Amino acid sequence: MAAAIALQRVGVECDVFEQAEEVREVGAALSIWANAWQALEKLGVGRTLLAHGSKVDRMEVRTWNGRVLATAPLAQLEKKLGLPAFAILPRPDLLRALTQLVDASRTHCRARCVGVEEGEGRVIARFEDGQQAEAGLLVGADGLHSVVRSHLHGNVKPRY
Numbered sequence: 001m002a003a004a005i006a007l008q009r010v011g012v013e014c015d016v017f018e019q020a021e022e023v024r025e026v027g028a029a030l031s032i033w034a035n036a037w038q039a040l041e042k043l044g045v046g047r048t049l050l051a052h053g054s055k056v057d058r059m060e061v062r063t064w065n066g067r068v069l070a071t072a073p074l075a076q077l078e079k080k081l082g083l084p085a086f087a088i089l090p091r092p093d094l095l096r097a098l099t100q101l102v103d104a105s106r107t108h109c110r111a112r113c114v115g116v117e118e119g120e121g122r123v124i125a126r127f128e129d130g131q132q133a134e135a136g137l138l139v140g141a142d143g144l145h146s147v148v149r150s151h152l153h154g155n156v157k158p159r160y
Contacts, residue, residue, distance in 0.1 A: 001098035003139050005043050015133060016102060017111035017125065023099055029088050037083040045097040052093040056086045113142055116151040
């Protein structure tokens with residue numbers, strides 16, 4: 001969704017294809033660091049999302065028995081940056097905010113990518129239901145077992 005918003009902002013028409021039956025979150029929360037807050041600000045949702053998140057003002061690294069090894073005073077960094085240095089944000093809130101900025105008519109659910117073909121300056125994404133989409137650019141965000149990544153790099157096992 002973030003890529004679609006950024007592309008739309010610079011005049012690139014784009015469609016989002018989601019393999020699930022609906023656009024919905026998976027997981028509980030995300031750790032959002034300062035650079036991500038800056039990106040969310042540029043997309044126009046940073047301040048709105050901040051109301052849904054929990055800022056972390058201080059972090060500590062401790063040993064197994066509780067002895068403090070290191071401390072990060074994040075509140076001081078926030079003052080310097082003007083944005084949270086680190087916060088926890090519920091995934092549903094992030095997805096909802098981003099989804100509202102993408103034209104709903106250009107979001108296609110139940111569109112599981114099963115193949116990719118490259119042609120003369122074009123790429124074709126083929127979907128499980130037999131449909132296909134053709135464009136000048138394909139952004140693959142199709143999960144751990146990415147069809148797009150496999151097309152580019154072969155069936156290489158993902159590495160941590």
